[in-house]
Amino acid sequence: MKVAIIGLGFRLGYLGRVFRELDPSFEIVGYVDPAPAGMATLAENGISAGVAHTTPEALIAAGGFDLLMIGSPNHMHLNHIRLGLEAGLTVFTEKPIVTSVEESFALASLLHTYGHDRLLVGLVLRYSPLYRDLRKAQAEGRLGDVVSIEASEHIQPYHGAFFMRDWRRYGRYAGGFMLEKCCHDLDLYNGVVGARPRFVASFGGRKSFIPANAPQNSGINDMEVYHRKPSGWEGSDKVFDSDGDIIDYQTAIVEYENGVSMTFHTNLNVPDEFRRFCVIGSKGMAEGDFVRGFMDVHDARTNEKVVANTYSAPSALSQHYGADEQMAEDVIAFVQIGAKQPVSAVDALEAGILALAMDEARFGRKVVDLQPVWEKFDACLHGAPGAVQARSA
Template structure:
């Protein structure tokens, strides 16, 4: 498979290595990135990246390839997706798919015009073995009707510090922490619920990565932990006195259109990190953790543990609990045969709208009703927006 890349950062640099291990014919024919942070890792593995181009248009005109991969900063995704779809290409974009509700509506208009089958998205946890087993247990009726969900994504201090130092620290580029980091998780539970979120409330702020907690202000000089993960574009050294406008903890409460409720909690300063869920249904309960690697399912009528599985990454270099490897296989199968993917661009948009509503609720200290957003989104996606405008003219 031949690919071209717009935005050769650390993420697509890593995925380039994963794809090349799975597909011996994998080739990067060219890329666009003025400062390709992922280039070094690829060249160290002996993977050629082809020619550097100044613009996406030059890249598309200059090369022939099977897949356009977008790893640019989030605020550039919409324009790069547009360029790819308008050129008739198959496009893979990293998450989050766009950074605002307005961009979500604009992307819906774009997909109404071009269709969404050619747009793949890197919501990688949908490909994870643990999530697939959870959905299989649900399909087998072991949970019954989903009633409520408790979920969280907590990350270690070194990773939280990365967010305070990287370009992702600015909402104008990333769309906010909940969107940038937790859209994976929100997408997963949207899928489990099988309905759209309707009402959203949220609270949070920044209490860990503040000047008072800086190690040097507590007589500690070792800052290595907080600089362990390298940053790329717009990287900075400051952590506790960062100019970031993102949160470092947040809790949200969601009610879905079908009445299912969920609580979701994230924190960027958890020394023993976990990424846990508990899905409680009318017939059973599923509890799991992507970091700690387990899935337990209990029967509600007799308390019997009917599923007990353990998971581990396929190698020490593997990220996302083995999901990247499965995603590479599935994307390759899509390019070769059109095989169905476990997640769609529409799933990504809906997870993003939920994340953005969480921040709207947090900032406004209010409950957000998403019904008007879904109505407008559907109108854009299905072309009814233009019909309504024509009737009112």
């Protein structure tokens, strides 16, 4: 399989290694990136990045590839996706798919024009063995009707510091932390609920990564842990005095259109990190943790534990609990034989809109009603007269 890359950052550099391990014929024919942070990872694994192009248009015009992969900063995604779809290409984009509700409408219009199946999205947790087992237990009726969900994504201080230093610290580039990092999780639970979110409230801010908490203020001057994860484009050395507008903790509550409720919590300064959920249904409960690698299901009538699964990554180099390998395998199968994917561009847009609503609620200290958003989104998705049209950036 031959690919071209717009935005050769750390993420697509890593995925290049994963794709090559699964498909020895995997080849990158060219890329566009003025400062390709992922180049070193490719070189370490003997993978060429192909020909460097100065613009996405030049890369696309050169041709000779089966898949266009987009790993550019989030605020550039819409234009890069549009270029690929207009050129008749199959496109894979990293998450989040776009960075605003208006961009969501514009991409929905593009999907109406060019079709849904040509745009793949890297919501990698949909491919994880744990999530697949959760949906299997649900399909088997072990949970009954879903009633409520408690979920979280918590990351260690070294990772939180990365967000304070990277381009993702700016909402204008990333769309906010809930969108940039937690859209994975929101997508998972949207899928479990099987309905769109309707009402959203949220609170949060920054309390950990502030000047008063810098180690040197406690007589300690060891900042190594906070620089362990390298930053790329627009990177900074500032951690506790970051100039970004990113949060380091946030809590949200959601009511879905079918009445299911969910609480979701994220924190960027958790020493013993976890990424867990508890899905409570009318017949049972599923509890699991992607980081700690388990999923248990209990029967509500007997209290019996009917599922007790454990999980481990396939190798020490594996990210996302082994889901990257399955995602790469599925994307290759899509390119080669059109195999069905477990997540769609529409799923990604719906998760993104929920994340953006969480920030709208946080900023305005209000409950956001998403019904008007879904009405306009569906109008764009189905090409209703007057719907938003995507334009060149």
